[in-house]
Amino acid sequence: MATSDTENREERVLTLLRMLREEDRQVLLLSLPEELRGPLLKKIRQEEWKLPSTRRQSRILDEFESLMSIAVKLAGLQTTSNKSHTADDSNPSILQFPQQEEEEVYQLTGDTLLDLEHMNLHQLTAVLEEEQPRTVALICQHLSTRRVADLLNELSSSHRRATVRELANDPHAPAELVSRLTQTTVQQAILKSPKKVEAVNPLIRLADILRETDKPLRREFFSAIEESDSNQALELQKHLYRFNDLLELTDRQVQQVLTRIDSETLQHALFECEPELLEKVLQNLSRRAAATLNEELSYQRPVPKSVCEAAREMIAQTIGIVDEENVT
Helix, strand or coil: CHHHHHHHHHHHHHHHHHCCCHHHHHHHHHCCCHHHHHHHHHHHHHCCCCCCCHHHHHHHHHHHHHHHHHHHHHCCCCCCCCCCCEEECCEEEEEECCCCCHHHCCCCCCCHHHHHHHCCHHHHHHHHCCCCHHHHHHHHCCCCHHHHHHHHHHCCHHHHHHHHHHHHCCCCCCHHHHHHHHHHHHHHHCCCCCCCCCCCCHHHHHHHHHHCCCHHHHHHHHHHHHHHCHHHHHHHHHHHCCHHHHHHCCHHHHHHHHCCCCHHHHHHHCCCCCHHHHHHHHCCCCHHHHHHHHHHHHCCCCCCHHHHHHHHHHHHHHHHHHHHHCCC
16 A cells, blocks of 8 residues: 555656756756656656646646645745735735726636736736746747737846747647646636836845945955856945945045046036036046046036946946955
């Protein structure tokens, strides 16, 4: 009896693994302890790749979802809360959000694909942003081209690019798995706020944290990141210093920055800047250079936002170089 139960559990696990894409399956297997991974790999390699009936797949997925639901509740990670939003008792498919306009409430129809097409775009995007690109691509395969375009436009740039690459590969999965994916997506999406939530760049947040630390500790953190991912360290460096940091520098440091910046870049960066910043720059130039800069700025034409931001970013990077050079 015990042997039979073990075989049934193993069969269910193998079925779930076989329903995954090869690379996803490998990632999952690598996360398992060796004593579990080894036997499963051996079974997968030895046995023929044959999925059970659709009915059997459905039962296995039901069991998996039930177990996951219990695990989530035990971990205290329920996605709904009576304090955050309330449901209409007469219709549990309608959720009311604080300060939400009546027309923004979407009533589920029970037709999953229809709901994906017509439910609030921001709610759906919020869920897809948390999914793997392949999962998003699988869902997009069953939506209209207009809806897919709208969704891609709302996704973050990195997630959008990854999803488009998956779409180009024309992804497919068992019908039962796709059905479960779309149902779960709708159920999760209806719990999200219908208002667009601006994503926070994790690198900018990390840079903000590093800016609050002492320089020795900051350099230690940055070195650790650089050893792990040099490209990420370079991107982080871009956010670590800001144009407005000029206000925090000593006069000597400001002068060191200005000697490395050409006049055109400086003029672009100072376009419509705060008066305090302009004064800080002028007081660290020679009288003649300050007069020339003031005159140039008085006749300055509007500077495109992208040009202004690029100039300010160049000065920010120069501030970083000067700051590092002045570390004792």
